[in-house]
Amino acid sequence: MPAPAHPHSATLTLANGLRVILHAAPHLQRCAAVVRVAAGSHDAPLAWPGLAHFLEHLLFLGTERFPTGEGLMTYVQRHGGQVNASTRERITEFFFELPVPNVAQGLERLADMLARPRLALDDQLREREVLQAEFVAWSRDAKAQQQVALLEGVANGHPLRDFHAGNRDSLPVETEAFQQALRAFHAQFYQSGQMTLSLAGPQPLDELQALAHRFGEIIPTGSGHPQAAPPALMDGQPQAYRHVAGQQLHHVIACNAPRETLEFLCTWLNNPAPGGLLAELQAQGMATALHASVLYHFAGQALLDIDFTLNQPGESVTPVEALLHDWLSFFAHSDWTPLREEFARLTVRQRQVQGALALARNDSEALSDHSIAALHTLLDSLQLPAAKHTWQRPPDNPFLRPSDTEPRAGLIRGQTSAHRGLRTFAQDRSRGRREASALTFISQAVPTDRQEGALYLNWRFDSPAPSGLEGALHVLSENARQAGLALTFETTGHDWRISMVGLHALMPKVLEALAQSLTQAHPTPDTTPPPLAIRALLKALPAYCAETTAERPHQPASWHTARWHGLGIGLPATCEALIKTAAAGLPGQPAGIERQPRDLNGQCVWHAVKTDASEAALLLFCPTPSLSLADEAAWRLLVHRVQGPFYQRLRVEQQIGYAVFSGIRQINGQTGLLFGVQSPHLSLDEIVQHLHRFLAQVPTLIERDTDLGNTALAQQFNVDTLPTSQAAELLWHAHLAGHPSDYLERLQQHLYACTYADLQHAAQHLKDAVGGWLWVANGAPSTDLWTVKG
Structure with missing residues (x-):
């Protein structure tokens, strides 16, 4: 397998003290910027809990130079990028990803909002209500409250035990004392000495450095301000504790170890291969899942959380912890040399295949001898007994190393070139018919000189498709992910789909392993905690958009009668040939699926979905009136115009909920406008009324501007600037809708050609539900206005 390209990195400090990290990776299609401010929720004054998070919100509300409509959020969304921020314990992070031509403008807006926020009182009063809604949601979210309970094992007086969410009571914005504290916090921390700028993109290092200098010229100059060290994490011994809630057992270890040390340990704790901890727990029926992660890390303090999902609530946790300690003892006395080599390969590969934003956010350090010594110290401090169980060292990931010999295209397994003539004409003709009907390749739609590609495989069963196969394929998908190929699984009615997106050189080998695994895979129960209500609805939505929904099966789904087809995107010819060979081993009958x-x-x-949440949650999917590209272009432009007003009215002005969003969504090839709301205080009927009022006003929101936004939106579909994953997803849904392989170019043409009349026509069609309205909610409506289905 050809090795992926290595990104070139550099670190420098500008004259004003701003630290800069640069990653030049020619394989990227976009550029990303991340700013880390060395100040978080634990650095806020004790009198004003939530002040740091509140300030993060306020910074997005516009500046004198870039008002809200021209600020970073609007600019990034207009150009099809992504933008967000997060406030953690000791770090606040701002980040965005944009096409390369737009990065300079994005950086200018980011620097201006960090350096010169308005902090107007009216903005603060409105934004405090946003935090209040988030606080209400947080206080009712079972997972968030479990996290609070989990940290009760930390010593009293440590800030991890304190309240930092922010709400009406903790943010008295009307008082002068609070205003002084807010501005002092901004002046103290939002300056060059407290910031690190990380840039990642396809540009050469000198171009990235020039962008960093322009950013640094706007940021106020300042010196580093040391963050106060926290008190001890735990008092005395032991330095570990357990927390049990339902089926979750958390074994938490407080330690003083570098982050890379703990990431190394977590990698092997989480490894699902046979002979490891998770495999043994599953074999003995003790637990179904394990996830080790770093909960907290600052100033030499760290919390390592080893989270077990028990088979049943209330089961004894002592045997589980005994197996954990036994495995840790085995690991402590193992030879780590091959594991360090494998971890180094994994770290290098991740940097080679990460997208621009992930690469810019990647702040992991190399595993050093000091890190290994720290791990020995940590394991010794646990005073582990001698291992009794027979454990196995995790095997090397088969996808992280190139094969000694790659199979040649056109040969049957076990043949060499000398056997080529032994294939009969009937074999070739039969194979050709099967491949033509089952596999389609549209490699010309995405440049094949990229290292990434995509492969979609879809099976249709006579009965509802089996669910839980992803659990049985966990080892395969995890190995592939680590090596640079993401596998995702989706069950929709009678269809089961798997997508592979990433390094195309890995696909034949992964596909071959998948073919060997599928018929032996047995569905496993889903052990993940119930998601937020709105996320549960999003998961259920595709089945209701399908031409058939999953009824009660008369017989179990069978691979023998299943039909499958696939689509390859952006794959070179040599890869296509190898995929065809590997696909011959897939179960089911290769055939086109209507x-x-x-x-x-x-x-x-209306469809009602049962969720565990008491809050009202609702989705409204409005399909385009037809599958034509003209309709799709008009609706995409319509959404481009109304997305901002929808959020502004329902989220900011009317405060109807904390999960309020809208956007274009493609489901099984069908394009439509999706609205979503989850509210802590409104009923479903009240949410419906808000949506009705907004949809009735949509035609009046479309003003006759000189610039309809066609150009900016059309440029988002330029294949040269689209990441392969996004281009592939668009092309897959275009394929399902029956569009030709030049879909992206044709969609751009229709977007450029859209007129004000087309936009008004689309707005009226949306208002009148010409394409229908599909409601999915966690309850039934109280009126008979819709056809209600359970």
Whole structure:
């Protein structure tokens, strides 16, 4: 397998003290910027809990130079990028990703909002209500409260035990004392000595450095301000504790170890291969899942959380912890040399294949001898008994190393070139028919000189598709992910789909392993905690958009009668040939699958989904009136215009909920406008009324501007600037909808050609539900306005 390209990195400090990290990676299609401010929720004054998070919110509300409509959030969304921020214990992070031509403008807006926020009182009063809504949601979220309970094992007086969320009571913005504290916090920490700028993109290092200098010229100059060291994590011995909640057992270890040390340990704790801890727990029926992670790390203090999902609530945790200690003892006395080599290969590969934003956010350090010594010290401090169980060292990831010999295209397994003539004409003809009907390649739609590609495989069963196969394929998907190929699984009605996106050189080998695993895979129960209500609805939505929904099966789904087809995108010819060979081993019958998205016939249909949440949550999916590219272009432009007003009205002004969003969504090839709301205080009927009022006003929101936004939106579909994963997802849904392989170019043409009349026409169609309205909610409506289905 050809080795992926290495990014070139550099670190420098500008004259004003701003630290800069640069990653030049020619394989990237976009550029990303990350600013880390060395100040977080634990650095805020004790009198004003939540002040740091509150300030993060305020910074997005515009400056004198870039008002809200021209600020970073709007600019990034206009150009099809992504933007966000997060406030953690001792770090606040701001980040965005954009096409290369737009990065300079994005950086200018980011620097201006960090350096010159308005901090207007009216903005603060409105934004405090946003934090209040988040606080209410946080206080009702079971997972968030479990996290609070988990940290109760930390010593009293440590800031991890304190309240930092921020709400109306903790943020008295009307008082002068609070205003002084807010501005003092900004002046103290939001300056060059407290910031690190990380840039990653396809540009050469000198161009990235020039962008960093322009950013640094706007940031106020200052010196580093040491963050106060926290008190001890735990009092005395032991330095570990347990927390049990339902099926979750958390074994928490407080230690003083570098982050890279703990990441090394977590890698092998989490390894699902046979002979490891998770495999043994599953074999003995003690636990179904294990996830080790670093909960907290600052100033030499760290919390390592080893989270077990028990088979049943209330089971004894003593045997589980005994196995954990036994494995840790085995690990402590193992030869780490091969594990260090494998970890180094993994670290290098991740940097080679990460997208721009992930690469810019990657602050992991190399595993040094000091890190290894720290791990020995940590394990020794646990005073582990001698291992009794027979454990196995995790095997090397088979996808991280190139094969000694790559199979040649066109040969049957076990043949060499000398056997080529032994293949009969009937074999070639039969194989050609099967491949033509089952596998389609549209490599010309995405440049094949990239190291990434995509492969989609879809099976259709006679009965509802089996669920839980991803659990049985966990080892394979984890090995592939580590090596640079992401596998995702989706069950929709009678269809089961797997997508592979990433290094195309890995696909034949992973596909071969998948073919060997599928018929032997047995579905496993889903042990993940119940998601937020709105996320549960998003998971259920595709089944209701399918032409058939999953009814009760008359017989179990069978691979023998299943039909499958696939689509390869951005793959070189040599890779296509190897994929065809590997695909011959897939279960089921290769065949084209006819599909027709669900036609609502202009009807309003309601589906109720049971969730564990008491809060009202609702999705509204509005499909385009037809599958034509003209309709799709008009609706994409419509969403481009109304997305901002929807959020502004329902989220900011009316404060109807904390999960309020809208956007274009493609489901099984069907394009539509998706609205989502979860509210802590409104009923479903009240949310529906808000949506009705907004949709009725959509035609009036479309003003006759000189610039409709066509150009900015059309440029988002330029294949040369689209990351392969995004381009592939668009092309897959275009394939499902029956569009040709030049879909992206045709969509751009339709977007450029859209007129104000087309936009008004689309707005009226949306308002009148010409394509139908599909409601999915965690309850039933109280009126008979819609056809209600359970």
